[in-house]
Amino acid sequence: MPTRDGASLQERIVALIHERGLAPESPMPTEVQLMELLGTSRNSVREAVRALQALGIVEIRHGHGTFVGHASLEALxxxxxxxxxxxxxxxxxxxxxxxxxxxxxxxxxxxxxxxxxxxxxxxxxxxxxxxxxxxxxxxxxxxxxxxxxxxxxxxxxxxxxxxxxxxxxxxxxxxxxxxxxxxxxxxxxxxxxxxxxxxxxxxxxxxxxxxxxxxxxxxxxxxxxxxx
Amino acid sequence: MPTRDGASLQERIVALIHERGLAPESPMPTEVQLMELLGTSRNSVREAVRALQALGIVEIRHGHGTFVGHASLEALxxxxxxxxxxxxxxxxxxxxxxxxxxxxxxxxxxxxxxxxxxxxxxxxxxxxxxxxxxxxxxxxxxxxxxxxxxxxxxxxxxxxxxxxxxxxxxxxxxxxxxxxxxxxxxxxxxxxxxxxxxxxxxxxxxxxxxxxxxxxxxxxxxxxxxxx
DNA sequence: CATCCACAGGACGTAGGACGTCCTTCGCTG
DNA sequence: CAGCGAAGGACGTCCTACGTCCTGTGGATG
Structure with missing residues (x-):
């Protein structure tokens, strides 16, 4: 199953986290890797990731990378x-x-x-x-x-x-x-x-x-x- | 006071909603208008707005515009x-x-x-x-x-x-x-x-x-x- | 030999431009 | 007058280029 395109980018990224069993603090794929994995542009990837960051699902560290978040309510x-x-x-x-x-x-x-x-x-x-x-x-x-x-x-x-x-x-x-x-x-x-x-x-x-x-x-x- | 640049774009957009007293369902400024108001590129504006959308603070309707949201918990x-x-x-x-x-x-x-x-x-x-x-x-x-x-x-x-x-x-x-x-x-x-x-x-x-x-x-x- | 610093590289951040898609509106046509 | 098509506005996606932050490496230095 390649990836049904019906789901939003956000959902596909979340699904990816679950499929790989990534725990909080684990490093996420790079923006460039996500581009290739999801078959979209860097821009779209970034927007989806920003949305996930707002929900505390991922955490972005400038110059370091993107990491799985704790979905703490603090983010909300x-x-x-x-x-x-x-x-x-x-x-x-x-x-x-x-x-x-x-x-x-x-x-x-x-x-x-x-x-x-x-x-x-x-x-x-x-x-x-x-x-x-x-x-x-x-x-x-x-x-x-x-x-x-x-x-x-x-x-x-x-x-x-x-x-x-x-x-x-x-x-x-x-x-x-x-x-x-x-x-x-x-x-x-x-x-x-x-x-x-x-x-x-x-x-x-x-x-x-x-x-x-x-x-x-x-x-x-x-x-x-x-x-x- | 023009706008302290210390605050994140997100916060500045939220502040803008409050300053103008915009009620839920009110139309937000256009992406282009936000670019000019906040002095950034459309890309940055879009990322900030996407984050606010994830939190239910704004609602985006394709082809129509961006509107103030209800911050319903459903979004969370x-x-x-x-x-x-x-x-x-x-x-x-x-x-x-x-x-x-x-x-x-x-x-x-x-x-x-x-x-x-x-x-x-x-x-x-x-x-x-x-x-x-x-x-x-x-x-x-x-x-x-x-x-x-x-x-x-x-x-x-x-x-x-x-x-x-x-x-x-x-x-x-x-x-x-x-x-x-x-x-x-x-x-x-x-x-x-x-x-x-x-x-x-x-x-x-x-x-x-x-x-x-x-x-x-x-x-x-x-x-x-x-x-x- | 150990320490410190400069530099290269990776990853995210910002900018600007071009084009596509969706919706509304207005004006033309039958 | 009804219906339809073109135009314009607004968001969606893509591409390219450059800036900033962090890290690890390698050479210069004591």
């Missing part, structure tokens, strides 16, 4: 960020995004409460206390929370949503006393975990997201915050 | 499908994906149980009964379930995960009596909704996903199912 950040920035429906989309994170985190926090080790609790507490100074601590906190669940997709989704939210967060207006709220909420979560109380942890998580959504609602109430 | 299907097809970790990734769907659906089904109208229930039941004949009925069932939640992102995520799962489902081996199981599980869910019993609905949903995950586990146990 621009798509989600775009959706959330879209004028009118943007705030709505942002709220949807936070609600999904709430669903994931309140769903998982129960099992986390039953299985978190003492050293991990200490690390979580340290992060919760450092949030005033370092905003990244918030991201690390949520990542560490679900690190033990063994679900890579959840970790990446939560990280993705965090990134997208904080990318547009400045446009939501002044933070008010939010930074204080955040630390309090996170300390409450840690306390519930320390008590190994799943229901209390879930409730603490709900409170946290209630505050986040309240901030979004305040932003929605105010007039269009002026475009860049 | 190839990325998720790739991740799930990746040889060794593929089954693991598929399981992660189903678990995320479980988190979302069990988290939402409670509020659905309290708010689903009679006609909607009838429609759900019809779909549940039609699953033996039409596999799409399953997809429609889950979409209709959460349609009333007002969260577009959840709908798209569940649809995306459904698509990805069913794209690789054939490789999981023979379906056994699964089709029967599916209908039973879904009828149980409808019954719980009809009784307006959130906890029963959640439990029925858990059972459904228990079966799905069991199928994945059986596939993981068997040897590599031979590549295409």
């Amino acid at each position: 950040t621009p798509s989600f960020a775009f959706r959330v920035r879209s004028g009118a429906g943007g705030i709505r989309a942002l709220n949807d995004l936070v609600e999904v994170r709430e669903l994931l985190e309140t769903g998982l926090i129960g099992q986390v409460a039953q299985s978190t080790s003492a050293p991990r609790l200490a690390a979580l507490e340290a992060l919760a206390n450092g949030m005033d100074r370092d905003r990244e601590a918030d991201r690390a906190f949520h990542a560490l929370l679900y690190d033990s669940c063994g679900n890579e997709l959840v970790l990446q989704l939560i990280g993705l949503f965090w990134d997208v939210y904080h990318e547009v967060e400045p446009t939501l207006g002044p933070p008010e006393e939010r930074t204080a709220e955040i630390a309090v909420n996170h300390r409450r979560i840690v306390a519930a975990l320390r008590a190994r109380d799943p229901e209390a942890a879930r409730e603490a998580m709900r409170l946290h997201f209630r505050d986040v959504k309240a901030r979004i609602a305040r932003a929605e109430a105010r007039p269009e915050p002026a475009r860049t | 299907t190839p990325s998720f499908a790739f991740r799930v097809r990746s040889g060794a970790g593929g089954i693991r990734a598929l399981n992660d994906l189903v678990e995320v769907r479980e988190l979302l659906e069990t988290g939402l089904i409670g509020q659905v149980a309290q708010s689903t109208s009679a006609p909607r229930l009838a429609a759900l039941e019809a779909l549940a009964n039609g699953m033996d004949r039409d596999r799409e009925a399953d997809r429609a069932f889950h979409a209709l379930l959460y349609d009333s939640c007002g969260n577009e992102l959840v709908l798209q995520l569940i649809g995306l995960f459904w698509d990805v799962y069913h794209e690789v489902e054939p490789t999981l081996g023979p379906p056994e009596e699964r089709t029967a199981e599916i209908a039973v599980n879904h009828r149980r869910i409808v019954a719980a909704l009809r009784a307006r019993d959130p906890e029963a609905a959640r439990e029925a949903m858990r059972l459904h996903f228990r079966d799905v995950k069991a199928r994945i586990a059986r596939a993981e146990a068997r040897p590599e199912p031979a590549r295409t």
